[in-house]
Amino acid sequence: MLFNLSLRYKLPLWGTALIVSTTLLLSGSFMAQAWTDLRHDVSRSAVELGRIMAPALFPSLLHDDLWRAYETLSLPFAQSSDSEVAQAENLIVLDRRNQVYVSSHPEKYPVLSEFAVHGADYRQFVSRLDTADLSQVVHWEPPDSSRIMVAIPIAEGGVRLGTLVITYDKAVLWQRFERLIGRALAITALALAIILPASAYWGRRMTEPLVQVSERMGRISQAELETLEPGIYPYRDEVGQLYAAYNEMVRTLLAKQQLETEIVKSERLAAIGRLTAGIAHEINNPLAGLMTAVDTLKQRRDLDPKVMRHLDLIERGLMQIRDTVGALLVQTRVQTRPLSLADLDDIRTLLQAQVAKHRINLIWELELPATVPLPASLLRQILINLLLNAVQAAGDGGEVELDVHVREPMGSSGPPKLAILVRNTGTPLAETLLAHLFEPFASTREGGHGLGLWVTYQIVTQLNGSIAARNADNRVEFNIELPLGDATCNTASH
């Protein structure tokens, strides 16, 4: 369950757990060490204190100067007990019979009282004293007691006059230890307060893009390709490389998707082209016979005028069929001269009436040599189609732009290309229309037969060029690229 958590939580949690456990481990070992040191300190300071005081107490005992002994014992308590050195709880001088000779706290250990009466611990301690030799320091920490006792003999020149007993209350030890712990905890808390948010931030920083990648990868199967938010992780480590790789992959997939769409579209158009061409041929053959027959019939003088009227009707119908089929059957297999600037002037002249009628602002940008090695008649057809469409689309007071120039190939591969841009300020084309724009009868425009763009597409395709339409900057744009070749080329059609 825990292991299935999102990295978003798992990484910071894991980091936090590591940090906290490390800190606890360190603090724990520090505390254990501190406790040992403290206890060691206590024994050491007890022995030190005893070794200083015992010689000073010897003459007091020798001369039975109880008050001086008391003053000596009181010395360590004169200072305030704030010092870091463990403060002894009691200093007791025992005489040779282990009676209290004097103590620093006579109310607790009165003069001449038996030391052993204070409890079992004391009895055991006294029995240890009896067995200890002259110079031996006795260290006694009774179990289940809050007291530590250290006994230092008061002896000189082989004579022992008594024993100095120093007792410590472990509660004092605990107090000092608690102070240490408090300080350690404060430092730990401070460190955690700094490290934990930093680690949480770092974890989130790290996992947020991973989570995004993961989510988007999951959606790829639903054909939703999204790149990551830019700048989410600007570093070049492995995670950064992963994001870069993901973005690259998404870009590649998008390009592939686009290409596939294009291919499907052009294949569909090609299929339609083949179909229409087949149908046109099939129609053209009988149509020619039919028209010849009608023509022959019309040569006859004895025809009933009523029949004659019907013949005219049939002939007009047949001619309409011929025109439509002719339009469908784009013929590029024609011998023609190369395109010249005069052709473009002609086109402009042809347009003039429409331009004037709709008060179109016509922008005419040409950057061409005197002749361009492309078939003039086909180019004229394309340009007139596109420009008339543009004028119609631009509407009254609109703007139509034509930009024709020769573009040198990118890099060194391929021939130079003729680039044609036709742009108008009309209503943008609908998405659904864009998808089927170059198919026959796709046009929605009233008065058009719906074959203009189809014909244009056929011509461009047969000239090995490309055509694309798009909405850009509140304008509708048609881009055509045609590779330049021999002016008299016979581009193979179907």
Added chain:
Amino acid sequence: MSLPYRLRLVVSLFVALFLASSAFASKATDTPVRFAMTPAFLHDQHAMLETWRSYLAERLGRPVEFVQRDRYRETMDLLQQQRVEFAWLCDYPYVALGKEVRLMAVALNNGRPTYRSYLVVPASDQTSMSIADLKGAVFAYADPHSNTGYLVPRFELRNQGVDSELFFRRTFFTWSHRKAVSAVAAGLAQGTAVDSYVWDSLAQVAPELTAKTRIVWKSEEYGFPPIVAHANVSTEDFQAMQRVLLGMQDDETGRAILARLHLDGFIEGSPQLYDSVAAMMKALGEH
């Protein structure tokens, strides 16, 4: 000091002439007066003592040295060996020294040249009414030559027909009245007898200490601890010092020092003040 003035002058001139040393020329006024101070009062007020010392030096026109000893026996030795000229003693050493010393001044304590012995027990002891109730106690004496701190309690016990050596379980000396009070306050001793003047002064300067104790019994009045001069001190020096001491209450500095001593002034006093002490000593076979 014991040389007649004329001879001293001759000697001085002689030395001055031959050694051409001006330092010796003024020997008479440069010789310090040595004054022993004892625990008869709170003699650990060092700043006050320094003020008093310079006051005396200024009034006498001579340097004054204070010699402090905790034990009366040591002070008595200093006097007997003439290592000090003057001393503030307790009644007992004064009586004991007899003709070796001359009474020079007696302080006025609450307007009278007297004081008492207080029997003091820890404040926690609410039952003891007299020294007789302290049988088997640990008892603190101030000094074996103290009147109020040693003589009086033993005299009291003797009057009750008790041997003080057997009466208490243990006794010890603290060598100062103040420390005797401390011993009782700390619970080290279950009783002590102290100088009423010291206890009353302590009640003002260290009330937290006296608050831990309780006065059970007050003795009759005795002559206040006297200031004495060694018998050999010249009359001029004796009178000069006596004049200065008795005149302390007449000037502001002197009164300020007296206030810090918790005293009203000094009078000449009379040796009869100490007759009752002498009687006690006699009764205990110590005089």
